[in-house]
Amino acid sequence: MAGIYTITIIAILGALSPGPDFIVVSRNAIAQHRRAGLLTSFGIGTGILIHGTYCILGLALIISQSLIAFSMIRYIGAAYLIYLGIKSLLIKQKSAEGYQANKAPLTNWQAYRDGLLVNLLNPKCIIFMLAIFTTVIKPDTTYAMKFIYAADLALITMLWFCILSIILTHPRVKQGLGTAQHLVSKVMGCFLIVFGLDLLLR
Numbered sequence: 001m002a003g004i005y006t007i008t009i010i011a012i013l014g015a016l017s018p019g020p021d022f023i024v025v026s027r028n029a030i031a032q033h034r035r036a037g038l039l040t041s042f043g044i045g046t047g048i049l050i051h052g053t054y055c056i057l058g059l060a061l062i063i064s065q066s067l068i069a070f071s072m073i074r075y076i077g078a079a080y081l082i083y084l085g086i087k088s089l090l091i092k093q094k095s096a097e098g099y100q101a102n103k104a105p106l107t108n109w110q111a112y113r114d115g116l117l118v119n120l121l122n123p124k125c126i127i128f129m130l131a132i133f134t135t136v137i138k139p140d141t142t143y144a145m146k147f148i149y150a151a152d153l154a155l156i157t158m159l160w161f162c163i164l165s166i167i168l169t170h171p172r173v174k175q176g177l178g179t180a181q182h183l184v185s186k187v188m189g190c191f192l193i194v195f196g197l198d199l200l201l202r
């Protein structure tokens with residue numbers, strides 16, 4: 001149980017840290033609807049579970065020590081963040097009550113994919129998970145327990161972003177934002193581009 005408590009605290013602190021995951025969930029929830037935010041959160045949770053699985057299998061260490069593999073992930077991740085940021089900047093204001101993108105609203109798959117890819121292609125997330133599975137979790141821990149830890153990390157992260165999505169799409173919050181939703185989306189787009197450039201130039 002001590003291990004579960006430790007992993008839970010780490011998961012909460014990691015989820016609360018501002019980064020691409022936070023921005024993309026907020027962007028999809030505000031610019032689209034609650035379902036989009038929730039599905040993006042599920043995608044992030046799935047990404048964490050995948051990270052945990054290959055860490056358990058020892059593949060994360062190979063990826064982190066391979067300059068070519070790690071660089072490819074970094075460049076693809078940076079390109080995807082910049083792409084999402086540019087899409088946010090292209091959003092047009094629709095009316096006083098809200099706005100929508102130039103194209104059709106996100107499908108369920110697109111919202112889920114945004115969360116999954118942003119999380120999977122984030123090199124910092126790979127390093128974060130590797131640090132947990134090499135320093136916090138003991139080497140002699142059983143595989144079953146390691147998978148429980150990975151599931152705990154994914155669940156806590158997903159729950160936090162689901163809560164964030166619900167808060168951002170609450171009628172009072174939406175009403176409070178009003179026409180500023182359009183501006184908020186553009187600001188988040190700028191942050192996504194900044195995160196992407198930061199990965200690209202490192």
